[in-house]
Amino acid sequence: MGSLRGGRALSASALPLLSTPTALAEASACGRIPRPRWYGNPQFDGKYIHWNHPILKHWDPRLTKNYPQGKHSPPDDIGSSFYPELGIYSSRDPSVIETHMKQMYSASIGVLALSWYPPGTNDENGENTDDLVPTILDKAHKYNLKVTFHIEPYSNRDDQNMYKNVKYIIDKYGNHPAFYRYKTKTGNALPMFYIYDSYITKPEKWANLLTTTGSQSIRNSPYDALFIALLVESKHRYDILQGGFDGIYTYFATNGFTYGSSYENWVRLKFFCDQFNLLFIPSVGPGYIDTSIRPWNAQNTRNRISGKYYETALGAALHAHPSVISITSFNEWHEGTQIEKAIPKRTSNTVYLDYRPHKPSLYLELTRKWSEKYGKERATYALDQKLPVS
Numbered sequence: 015m016g017s018l019r020g021g022r023a024l025s026a027s028a029l030p031l032l033s034t035p036t037a038l039a040e041a042s043a044c045g046r047i048p049r050p051r052w053y054g055n056p057q058f059d060g061k062y063i064h065w066n067h068p069i070l071k072h073w074d075p076r077l078t079k080n081y082p083q084g085k086h087s088p089p090d091d092i093g094s095s096f097y098p099e100l101g102i103y104s105s106r107d108p109s110v111i112e113t114h115m116k117q118m119y120s121a122s123i124g125v126l127a128l129s130w131y132p133p134g135t136n137d138e139n140g141e142n143t144d145d146l147v148p149t150i151l152d153k154a155h156k157y158n159l160k161v162t163f164h165i166e167p168y169s170n171r172d173d174q175n176m177y178k179n180v181k182y183i184i185d186k187y188g189n190h191p192a193f194y195r196y197k198t199k200t201g202n203a204l205p206m207f208y209i210y211d212s213y214i215t216k217p218e219k220w221a222n223l224l225t226t227t228g229s230q231s232i233r234n235s236p237y238d239a240l241f242i243a244l245l246v247e248s249k250h251r252y253d254i255l256q257g258g259f260d261g262i263y264t265y266f267a268t269n270g271f272t273y274g275s276s277y278e279n280w281v282r283l284k285f286f287c288d289q290f291n292l293l294f295i296p297s298v299g300p301g302y303i304d305t306s307i308r309p310w311n312a313q314n315t316r317n318r319i320s321g322k323y324y325e326t327a328l329g330a331a332l333h334a335h336p337s338v339i340s341i342t343s344f345n346e347w348h349e350g351t352q353i354e355k356a357i358p359k360r361t362s363n364t365v366y367l368d369y370r371p372h373k374p375s376l377y378l379e380l381t382r383k384w385s386e387k388y389g390k391e392r393a394t395y396a397l398d399q400k401l402p403v404s
Contacts, residue, residue, distance in 0.1 A: 066085050070307055081309040095303045095350050099374050114345070115159060120382065126160075130163045130165055131144070131168050148190075159192065162205070164208040165179070180207065212257075220257030223258070224259060240261065243263075247273050262294060264280075264297045265342055283334070298340070300324040301319075315350075320372060321376055321377070332388055356368055
């Protein structure tokens with residue numbers, strides 16, 4: 015998970031989002047999903063990327079020595095407790111991109127949030143993938159999906175370079191028909207950006223960018239947007255307000271791991287957001303297991319229980335009447351939060367987990383079921399509260 019020390023395994027390549035069936039103009043989908051990780055293989059990238067993830071060390075060297083060291087060795091040994099139906103794929107493979115869009119469309123997902131680093135930067139185990147964004151947008155449009163951006167904590171991220179990067183994204187991609195805009199209560203259609211690990215930057219810095227009086231203010235400019243902060247701890251609520259953000263999301267798929275990811279807190283978080291005119295976007299996931307890359311982190315494993323864990327999370331999210339629901343994740347294989355299709359696989363050293371007795375499509379089907387339920391319920395409470403339907 016992102017805030018565990020020892021390195022962040024995931025770059026949310028695909029964070030699916032659920033909104034309402036009418037929310038996305040021509041899209042019939044009701045969800046938002048991050049497309050979490052970018053992956054590579056020798057055929058398309060000349061090497062493996064992320065499938066061979068290193069085994070991360072515990073911050074206490076005395077504990078590290080009790081666990082395996084080194085890196086995973088694909089194709090049979092990968093940095094995941096599950097094994098993808100598509101095999102050890104590359105995110106550059108056009109057929110893989112197409113299949114991912116088909117899967118998301120089948121699940122009534124409306125928006126995917128791409129893990130994004132500025133050109134020339136990347137996470138410590140990957141490579142920059144900004145050049146892939148045009149292909150993602152084109153394929154998304156084919157399936158009536160929209161695309162937004164999950165901005166990662168790139169080196170030295172601050173108010174000044176955030177302005178430049180938001181400008182870059184909107185200038186380069188903002189005219190594409192698949193570029194996502196959220197219709198606000200005032201009728202404006204604004205881009206939406208998720209800011210991962212927003213709390214590591216002081217709220218005063220964010221206020222420079224996100225308040226109308228800030229020294230780098232983006233407000234009321236052609237690059238104004240909805241900026242969604244990650245809420246981990248309860249105290250972050252007030253930093254988020256001070257920073258000028260437009261909403262909060264909770265990201266982690268581990269109930270009880272953080273204040274924000276704990277279902278029992280979602281109704282009060284929604285109440286807080288309503289008080290200050292913020293969007294509340296709870297993040298749900300099908301389970302969590304990252305012991306293939308953090309073997310010392312078994313205490314945070316959350317068993318899928320054949321879909322029951324996911325449905326419990328979705329039920330808790332709907333109960334809070336959120337503006338949008340995000341799903342962690344579409345394909346974050348390292349942390350075992352993927353809803354992408356997985357298959358049974360056994361090697362001489364490893365027996366991978368799978369979705370049996372159900373089909374590999376179980377979590378896509380459950381997403382569709384709850385997306386449709388959310389769409390119907392939200393249409394009702396949106397009328398009651400005079401909310402926008404998008």
